[in-house]
Amino acid sequence: MLALAVLAAPPAGTPARAQEFPRSAIEAVLAAAFEAVLERHLEPVAPSDLGLWSLRGLSALEPALLVELGDGAFRLLPAAARAGPPLAAQRLPPAVLHPPAAAPPATTAAALVATAVPLLEAAWAASPALRHAGAEGVLRAMFEELFNYLDPYSRYVTAAEAQAARERRIGHAGLGLRLAAGRDGTVRIAAVAPGGPAARAGLRAGDRLLAIEGEPVSGGDLGDAAARLEGPENSLVTLLVARGNRRREVLLVRSPVPPETVFVERRDDILWLRLSGFLHATAERLATALADAFGPHARNPPRGVVLDLRGNRGGLLTQAVAVADLFLAGGTILRTDGRHPEARRIYLAHGQELAAGRPVVVLVDGRSASASEVVAAALADHGRAAVVGSTTMGKGLVQLLVPLPDGGELLLSWSRLIAPRGWPIQGLGVMPGVCTSLGAEATERALARLMAPDGAAPMAAVLARHARARVPVPAEEVAALRNACPPAEGREADRAVARLLLDHPRAWRAVAAAGAP
Known part of the structure; x- marks a missing residue:
């Protein structure tokens, strides 16, 4: 034990931290977090794994420590002497090893915390690095390791980070x-x-x-x-x-001024709309642009619309649904699915259709993510738009914000986005009807096939296979589909293809129909 205590001493000159183990603070945060994960995370997780994965985060702060699970017990070991006696051990109670199906998540979480905290206290006593990190640093390391196993988007936000984010949202204006x-x-x-x-x-x-x-x-x-x-x-x-x-x-x-996310240009008798994100006023501003172009008082409405979502990393899900609603006459825009009943929702179009039925082309690239993928998927699945570009990022998980007793927050993935035709956005992304990421020659060949007298949509077979995908999609199938049109940064060819499709209605209809049932 004494030899371990000097392995990871903090650098000279770093401020001293309180040596007493902050039991109550750590217990409160872990209990709230474990309950939320057990009840609401998208994927079920065994309580024993939840505890083990979290405790393994200690090794990120103190590599000389190792936590193992075996014979129904957690063991804290010196990494250099795994065969020797543990520094601490805790047998898992039945409520953690084999919780009844009807057991309340809070009860299971409390039993798990009671089992894990003695190991944390022993590690704290043995490691100056853990004491230097403090309760917040230990919790961050534990949650980072936990979410390495669960999903790439859940995360822990410290109290200071959460407060700074709140101040940015409501405390300052420009x-x-x-x-x-x-x-x-x-x-x-x-x-x-x-x-x-x-x-x-x-x-x-x-x-x-x-x-x-x-x-x-x-x-x-x-x-x-x-x-x-x-x-x-x-x-x-x-x-x-x-x-x-x-x-x-x-x-x-000074007053809050949300960044502009809607950029409008009319050129070649086409309405070019670029959305850089989805903030509170995005759908409202887009609706204004469409009403100005196609409303009852509009003169000479444009012959088509290009909705540019390249580089759009997403934003508010409600705004994505509202944007898609502006182009649809009815039907499902999106479904969310998760273990918790409140995570399961269906979003329907209300029949606004502000683009007067004009053909729509949606531009996407490998940076289009989340909310922008919702819009592209909804318009493609209903045959309302032809999608051009590359496969999108495939960020299709929704995070729930869980306040924690220390003032921090847990962003917990609790539902997945399901496109109207039933395929999951997570991992797959949106597949374009015309792919431009395979190079200029491949794009030209695809367009030549499309423009032939008896031409068909070049990605029709891939789109049909893509639409049949259901959760869970095997990793090899995800790779095969995405390789058919690899994610790439948007290019000038995207705009040229969009203009060509709007110049040739038959070609546009062929591509739009390929994405619909």
Whole structure:
């Protein structure tokens, strides 16, 4: 024991930590976390495995320690002397080894914590590295190891990280403008968000920002100027700005200005819509763009729509459902499935269809994930859109936020996203109807087959196989499908293919129909 205690001493000069084992704090967090995992995680996990995987996280902080499970007991061992006597051992009670099917998760979690904590206390006493990490560091290591076994998206967020995230969401606000450094060392307003405080005050891109609250700003320290623009919501800030030779002071009230996620362009009689993410106002802004283009007062509506989701890493699931709803006349948009009854939901379209039935092309790439995959899958499965690009990321798990007693949070994967035709997004991703990631020559050959008088969709066979996939999808099948159109970053060919499909309605219909039942 004494030899082990000096193996992982913290570096010289690091601050001392309290030596007493924080039993009550660790017990409370583990009990809440283990109960949530046992009750709500997407996949069932045996309580003994839950405890073992968590305890193995100690080795990340102290490599000289090893935890094993054998003969119905947890054992804490020196890694260098596995054959010797354990530093501590705890026999697992029947409530952990063989919990009754009707046992409440809280009861099983409490028994598991009572079994694991004595090993934690022994490891704490033996390892300066664990004591230096503190309760929060030990918990982080345990959860990181646990989720290495469970899934790639669940994670533990410390109290400080959770508080910082909450402050970012609700505690600070801005002015709805973006700064850039001018060539002469000045600070310029590079962009103004529509409807934000700066826009309402009449500020424009190109205006010079001279001072904030009477303090001059410099292009050499742009980060400082940008930070000084932010502050508590509803607080006041005075800016000195210049346009040409005219200077004026502007008093602005800070308010939340969500980043712009919808970018609209009309070119070649096509409505090009790029979505960079899914935030609270995304669907509303997209609906406005569609109404302006296709509504009753629109003049000369465009002949088609390109919805560009390349590089879109997702966002709010509710916004993804609302965006898909804007293009569908009815039917299922999405189904979520999990062990817990509350994780099982069906999202239906309400028949808005704001694009007036015009053909839609969705662009995706290997970075399109989560919420963007929901939209692409819904439109493809209903034959409402032709999908162009590469296979998407395949991030199809939904995380539940579980508050913990230490102020931290557990983001726990508790349901999977199921496309309208029944295939899982997780792992598979969305398969395009026209693949551009195999290179220019392969794309040209596919388009030549499509454009032939009796041509058919080039990915029809792969799409049919893809749609038949059901949970659990074997790893070799996932690999085979994704290799048919490997994930890749979006390229200019995507836009060219989209334009070609909208120029040739028969080709568009063939590709769109290939993704539908």
